Amino acid sequence: MQDTKHKKMKAISQEFTAKFQYDVFFSQNIFQIDNPLLRDLLSSENTEGKRKALFVLDNGVHEAHPDLQKQIVAYCFAHSDVIDLRTVPILVPGGEKSKNDYSLVDYLLKEIDEFGICRHSYIVGIGGGAVLDMVGFAATIAHRGIRHIRIPTTVLAQNDSGVGVKNSINFFNKKNFLGTFSPPQAVINDVSFLSTLHPRDWRAGISEALKVALIKDEGFFREIQANVSNYEQRESHAMESLIYKCAVLHLNHISGGGDPFERDSARPLDFGHWAAHKLEQMSNYRLRHGEAVAIGIALDVTYAHLSGLLPEDAWKEIIVLIEELGFRLYVPELSQNIDNGSDSDSILAGIEEFREHLGGQLSITLIDRIGHGLEVHEIDRRLMTQSIHTLKAHHESLMALEE
């Protein structure tokens, strides 16, 4: 009798789908009072009452645009029938620093509490990818998720991290140890922020476009090849096109890949990233993320070539393009301790760290032609070391020519 009952009551299967939708807008001067974009966004969901808003501003953006805080206040004042600005835009340090410092998350949570920001209010982050990651994390854990709007201000954030669904901070000295998958309410790419970027930041974002072109779209690779001098001359239409195409490829990957919240182990968009993450850390963040990604790509295409996957012509085309874009192919950290016989304290430790972060089986993306990525589940340490020596030798020849 009891057994029957238990059999009958054995399990309830719970199943549901959740729909996620957000727009990535392209605009300019979005805090000019007559630009209706942000106003319309905040009033779109509810006809009744004002929406509370909290703005968090990357200090680097603040320094390049000292009037921005005032503009934001003026914009909200002009649209105060819709926007209830709770306090002046909050400044936070820019760059990876903002992700390394948990006290910033704590600080934002305190502001969220103090200013009565609720699940139907808005938190607007303005800055580089690191600041948006950190603000997104605070927003998505407060009240189990406050609506957040991302306004990325660098090439890298506009074409890559800023348009996606991930939020995170570093913890225990580990990249992205804490975080959530939680889509933003909207993303606004404002081209006017790009003009004040430092040349390194202007360039660094190109490497994510190169990455996605290499694994998904040969035509896009050809466009990047054809526009090297336009990027160099900071021609904004060329860069806007690059950002738009890269964002589309990135967004399509999330929506069409069948794994928006990364439950599986394959992570094609992390092409070139196992080495990049480790290099950033080994260089104590002297290298920008995009600069490290360029080296990571150079390393993995060299490995793909030496392992017989990628034909020589394609490999050379890629290496030449990375150089022409102004990136380094090699930094000393790349060969640090690699001939020791153990992975520890060398770039090769990044392979295991990458596997650990994703969990499960190792999955590294390589390419077998321009525009086509594929996954491998093993890395031959000897061949990877040879790839590093190949890049180093090529780099030294180039340096000798420059002297």
Place this chain on the structure above:
Amino acid sequence: MQDTKHKKMKAISQEFTAKFQYDVFFSQNIFQIDNPLLRDLLSSENTEGKRKALFVLDNGVHEAHPDLQKQIVAYCFAHSDVIDLRTVPILVPGGEKSKNDYSLVDYLLKEIDEFGICRHSYIVGIGGGAVLDMVGFAATIAHRGIRHIRIPTTVLAQNDSGVGVKNSINFFNKKNFLGTFSPPQAVINDVSFLSTLHPRDWRAGISEALKVALIKDEGFFREIQANVSNYEQRESHAMESLIYKCAVLHLNHISGGGDPFERDSARPLDFGHWAAHKLEQMSNYRLRHGEAVAIGIALDVTYAHLSGLLPEDAWKEIIVLIEELGFRLYVPELSQNIDNGSDSDSILAGIEEFREHLGGQLSITLIDRIGHGLEVHEIDRRLMTQSIHTLKAHHESLMALEE
């Protein structure tokens, strides 16, 4: 030219759906070595290799089952081809305390880091609803979400919070200020934990069943009415049936309500909860959550009756049932400061706090008949005060009879 370009590039609409699936199992003695449930769960997704697992155990459960830690270790040892037990089950304090103490989250994150728990590992929480909420929060923010399994050990957790999709802790002295919506990998309701429950905990979970019956299912209300003495005599079949039906109604609400992650303001499952949350806090958590919910239901059905929504017969039936189940209808905190003319420091402040937590418009669930809830967006303070006086008077008559 530029305008045309900006118009063309105006927006990319990102849209995707994510599918969520988990099973709620009903079993008993799940750590007996020959019970394959947990073993099967951990090996179901990947044929290769062992899965790392971290167990977190409610200290209250540990005290009632002093051999449980050893049983878990033995179970994992017996199934070590599948389960890689990283450390002995971690003990954490039980009850609301565990949600008030952020250092416990920090402690679990440190253990996750130290024992190399990755996104494909498992964190298994065993305990009451508060412990499961806290463990779930740590699990869902580490590595952007580690698989977690919930093993609820109280009536309340087995029929309500333990089977849902919410994780949270209290922060800034505010209930559930931090949290995530993130479904578990599985839930296991093990009936053997119920036999050692303190009578207050055995009873307290019934109030969530009463709640969901009142808003959704008259038949279930009749079942509860018919089984009062069975619950009183701790007849386990009656309780298993109550838990099963309550869990089904709760799960159907999440999957069929169209709003699994609570983006809108309506929250029918929070019937009776605005007052319950405030009473828990005002009583400094002397009241169990379920006991506070019973009073919250008594208050809101009285209000529904006095405002003309709920007929007198139904109201009386409900009040009588709450009493018969052994709950109090009234505690002194309910009338504390209510005749002051201001809401502050009185139960009435809970109305605004409830609105703030959900954000947007106030939305309170009432009922107009047994088995049918509806939303109202305004509460008449005068009538609510009168409802409190009505409950107080009834309570005092009952007390007088007992003397």
